[in-house]
Amino acid sequence: MFRIKQLIKMLLQNILLPLLYKCYARRPVETGLVLFADAHHSEMPFSMSRMYEAVRTLEDFSLHKDGQSDAGGLCRSSNEQSDARQLCGSSNGQSDARQLCRSSNGQPDHFAVGQDEEKSRNMPDIHVETFITDFDRLSFFAMAKYLVLFMRRYAVAEYVFICDYFLPVSSCRKRPETKVTQLWHACGMLKKIAYEAKDDIPKGYHGNMFGNYTYMTVSADACIAPHERAMRLAPGRTFATGISRTDFYFDEAWNAKCREHFYAQHPEAQGRKIILWAPTFRGNAAHPSLTGLDEVQRAASRREKEAYLIIKAHPHIDRHAKVSNCEIPTEELLPVADLLITDYSSIMFDWLLYRKPMILYTPDLPEYEAARGFFMDFRSIPFPIVQTEEELVRAMEEMDIRAETYTNGAHDARLVKDGRAALRDGSEKIRTDSQTEKKKEDMPVRNWMDAHAAEISQFANTCVGACDGHATERILQLVGLGLEADNR
Numbered sequence: 496m497f498r499i500k501q502l503i504k505m506l507l508q509n510i511l512l513p514l515l516y517k518c519y520a521r522r523p524v525e526t527g528l529v530l531f532a533d534a535h536h537s538e539m540p541f542s543m544s545r546m547y548e549a550v551r552t553l554e555d556f557s558l559h560k561d562g563q564s565d566a567g568g569l570c571r572s573s574n575e576q577s578d579a580r581q582l583c584g585s586s587n588g589q590s591d592a593r594q595l596c597r598s599s600n601g602q603p604d605h606f607a608v609g610q611d612e613e614k615s616r617n618m619p620d621i622h623v624e625t626f627i628t629d630f631d632r633l634s635f636f637a638m639a640k641y642l643v644l645f646m647r648r649y650a651v652a653e654y655v656f657i658c659d660y661f662l663p664v665s666s667c668r669k670r671p672e673t674k675v676t677q678l679w680h681a682c683g684m685l686k687k688i689a690y691e692a693k694d695d696i697p698k699g700y701h702g703n704m705f706g707n708y709t710y711m712t713v714s715a716d717a718c719i720a721p722h723e724r725a726m727r728l729a730p731g732r733t734f735a736t737g738i739s740r741t742d743f744y745f746d747e748a749w750n751a752k753c754r755e756h757f758y759a760q761h762p763e764a765q766g767r768k769i770i771l772w773a774p775t776f777r778g779n780a781a782h783p784s785l786t787g788l789d790e791v792q793r794a795a796s797r798r799e800k801e802a803y804l805i806i807k808a809h810p811h812i813d814r815h816a817k818v819s820n821c822e823i824p825t826e827e828l829l830p831v832a833d834l835l836i837t838d839y840s841s842i843m844f845d846w847l848l849y850r851k852p853m854i855l856y857t858p859d860l861p862e863y864e865a866a867r868g869f870f871m872d873f874r875s876i877p878f879p880i881v882q883t884e885e886e887l888v889r890a891m892e893e894m895d896i897r898a899e900t901y902t903n904g905a906h907d908a909r910l911v912k913d914g915r916a917a918l919r920d921g922s923e924k925i926r927t928d929s930q931t932e933k934k935k936e937d938m939p940v941r942n943w944m945d946a947h948a949a950e951i952s953q954f955a956n957t958c959v960g961a962c963d964g965h966a967t968e969r970i971l972q973l974v975g976l977g978l979e980a981d982n983r
Contacts, residue, residue, distance in 0.1 A: 507639070509701060512646055512666035519650035524672045527557070527619045529654040529976075532626040532645060534661055539627055541826050542658035542680040542740045545967050547625075550656075553976065554621040621976075624648055631780070631814075649673070654974060658740075660695075662704065669707040676974050677705075678739050682714035682844035683958040684870040689725040692867060694779050703727065712736045712970055714844065715960040721870040734973060737959075737966025740826070744848050745964030750830040757823060757831045764803040770795055770891075771832035773825050774856075775840040776809040777863070783811040785818060786859050790884040791836060797888060805832065809840075834894060836887075839863060839873075847955040848962060852894040852944055855880045856887050877950035879943065893943040 529550055533540050539547060626645045630638055645663055649655065650670075657664060658678040669675065689695050689705070696704060705711075705726040711733040713722055719733045743749050758765055772791050776783035785808060795804040807825045808818040821828070825842060829835075835846045835853045846853055855878055857863070864873065874880060879890040944951070971977040 507642060508662050508666045512642060512663055513668075515643060515646040516650050516667035519647045520670055522651050524653055524670070525622070525651045526653055527621045528648070528652045529554075529621060529623045529656070530626060530645075530648055530652045531623070531656050532649075532661055532664070533657060533659060534628060534630045534663075535659050536627060537629045537632060539625065540658050540680065541743075541824060542738075543656055543678050544740070545742045546656055546678055546739045546970065547623075549967050549971060550621065550623055550976065554623050557620040654976065660704070665702060665704050665707050667707075674709040674974050675707050676710045676712065676970065677708050678712055678970070680740070681841035682718075682738050682741065682847075682962065683841055684713075684718045684721040685841060685843070685873070686839050687725065687868040687870060688722075690727055691725040708732055710734060710970075710973055712738060712966070712973075714738045714741070714962050715956075715958055717957050717960075725870075735961040736969040736973060737961035737963060739967045739970055741845065741848060741959070741962040742964050742967050743826070744829065744845065744962075753823075753827045753830045757828065760823060761803070761821070767803040768798075768801055768833040769805060769828075769831055770798075770802050770834045770836065771805045771807065771825075771828050772836045772856075773807045773828075773840060773842050774809070774836075774838045776811045777859070780811050783809065783815060785809075785812050787838075787856055788818065790858070790887065791856065794884055794887045794891065798891065834891070839867070839869075843876075843878075844959050847951075847959050850951070850955075853878045854887065854890045854894065856882075858882045877947050877954050890943075 531539070531543055531547055531550075533543070626641065626648070628641055633641065642663060646666075649663070652673055655664060655673060655675045656678055657675070658680045664675055686692075705728055708726075708728060709732065711722060711726065711728055713719055713733060713735055714737060716735045719735060722728065723730065723733050772795075774785065774787065777786060778784050788806075791806075792804065795802060804820075805828060806818060806820045807828065813819050826845065829842075829846060829849060833851065835843070835851070836856050837843050837846075837853065838855060838857045843853060843855070855876065857873075857880060860873070860880070860882060879893065881887045881890050968977065
């Protein structure tokens with residue numbers, strides 16, 4: 496069945512969609528039309544939620560500056576129904592989910608319109624439409640309808656935002672007036688992707704899967720070359736703006752809301768150290784597998800009185816057999832957790848921004864490395880890399896989770912307040928102040944994190960150095976939607 500669906504997708508991709516686009520592109524581009532599109536989620540993906548909030552703020556302002564209103568229309572989906580849950584992927588689907596996307600003053604704190612009245616008045620009118628669905632859950636006819644509707648609007652859109660592989664965008668020769676921005680759903684550059692991975696690109700796909708990208712956003716300068724190579728992108732299309740989704744992690748109101756939500760859902764976790772196990776999957780989306788469940792559960796059970804284990808399997812795993820014991824999205828657990836146990840998942844790079852303990856439990860490292868491969872030397876990552884249950888237990892002891900710093904998910908305030916500068920200044924200070932280093936060498940090391948502080952700072956700066964709480968703002972400026980952009 497999986498191969499049949501892939502074949503149908505390829506037929507649509509290579510024949511029907513180009514014809515539809517050519518037909519609909521006879522009309523002029525609709526200035527200010529912004530599309531958010533994704534084919535892997537039934538609700539607005541977390542990776543584009545922050546950008547969606549910012550652009551919707553621009554749309555609201557453009558309506559109000561002309562004396563119009565849009566009451567009740569703040570969360571339109573592609574079928575024009577309101578769905579507050581889309582904005583954050585909140586597990587309860589309640590109306591307060593929207594608040595997780597906003598700062599304490601009710602607007603995205605990284606992009607406030609109206610502060611420069613003259614520039615704001617010159618901004619173009621914005622109209623947002625969303626095309627969010629999960630192809631794996633659609634019938635053939637529902638998928639075909641979605642594709643026809645998307646191509647109709649894609650052909651006249653000025654801006655398109657995506658955050659994952661999205662074949663319809665690359666199914667045709669895009670008109671130059673349309674700007675396609677890949678927000679991407681992962682930081683760093685760990686496991687190989689796209690044309691450098693064995694199973695990422697469907698074998699029956701013909702064409703340039705990423706050729707229509709105008710902008711590709713990554714989390715640091717060091718990530719530009721690997722992504723250009725893997726996606727076969729021309730130089731000058733990939734930018735180290737930071738990843739939009741990471742702006743949430745620097746929003747203290749959002750962090751506080753996540754902690755409040757977690758303890759409301761799990762009151763039994765109060766006063767205990769939260770261990771989050773968030774592994775990736777093996778295999779492919781049709782036949783995924785999980786490694787290490789029993790071993791992690793047994794290792795955590797040895798600290799059952801003082802620790803609380805949260806299991807968050809990859810969505811591909813949970814679709815086949817429910818493994819996760821928490822309904823809250825993984826990203827919303829990062830402010831809460833005290834220790835992350837993961838493997839090859841890119842969640843490790845999001846976690847770096849919180850500067851909290853992490854263990855890489857990789858019992859199948861040689862096999863995974865041979866099958867998938869990495870952009871970097873995995874063994875150089877400055878966190879414990881363990882392959883057996885006993886090694887995992889020892890690593891947890893070495894981490895010695897510091898209650899006064901990390902309990903209840905209290906993240907490193909220095910990093911959150913100062914952003915990228917804190918990463919850079921912190922690592923440089925550790926590397927260059929020899930007197931401080933000498934004093935540290937003379938002092939007994941309290942735990943693993945203290946002993947490797949310099950390496951962690953350097954690694955974070957290399958992998959997520961552009962993520963400082965202002966990525967969304969920089970991306971808006973890049974694509975021409977920021978307040979500094981000329982009124983085209």
